Amino acid sequence: MGNPVNDNWQKKAAANQKQYKQFLKQADKNKVLKQLPDLHEEAFSNVDCLQCANCCKNYSPRFKTPDIxxxxxxxxxxxxxxxxxYLRLDEEGDYVVRSAPCPFLGADNYCSIYEQRPSDCERFPYTDEDVLLKRPNLTLKNVSFCPAVFYVMEKLLEQTNK
Structure with a gap:
């Protein structure tokens, strides 16, 4: 199949939400966790975050006390x-940025506080950790706007359907 990320990946991600949801519910956790490091690396060799920055443009990480x-x-x-x-409290009582896009995102899609960025930013999109399985609702949201999550989910589905 090659690289599943193309111009209309977001349409495909929307169309495959039910499949992803089912997969996340039924996945063999240990098997998937073993696959994630390689798939994560593969995804980021195909996806350039600086071309995208959807996460920084549309969503906010949580700013925890150590981050602040x-x-x-x-x-x-x-x-x-x-x-x-810069911050406000959200519905869950977490500090998030006041506005989108993130005030630290430059016009060139570079982050002006990259070395000090919140741990949520550093870990995003969680394609190399168990959050992918443990928080299926978050994964389903992330797959809709992050091409790297889409890539990993498509590869996982492909390997399961073999």
Whole structure:
């Protein structure tokens, strides 16, 4: 099949939501976890985040206390000023950015705080960890806007259907 990511991957991702949901529910966890590191690497050799940045343009990571401390120190701001300037509390009580796209995303899709970015950003899109299986609703949301998640899910389906 080669590289499943093409111009209309988002349509395919939407069309395959039921298949993904079923797969995530029934997957052999240990088998999938063994496959993830290679699939993750393969996905990112085919997907250039700097061409996309959908995650930074449309969604916010959670800013946990260590993230806030680290980033505000880096920006030479008091934590309270950093929070007031950039963050708000969401429905779940987590700090997230006030607006989309992320205020730290440049026009070139580079992150101005990349080395200090929140751990959620560093771990995203979780295609190399058990979050992919443990939080199926998150995976189903992520597959709709992240080509790397789409790539991994398509490859997992393909290998299961062999």
């Amino acid at each position: 401390k680290r980033i505000s120190k880096h920006l030479r701001m008091k934590e309270s000023v950093f929070i007031d300037t």
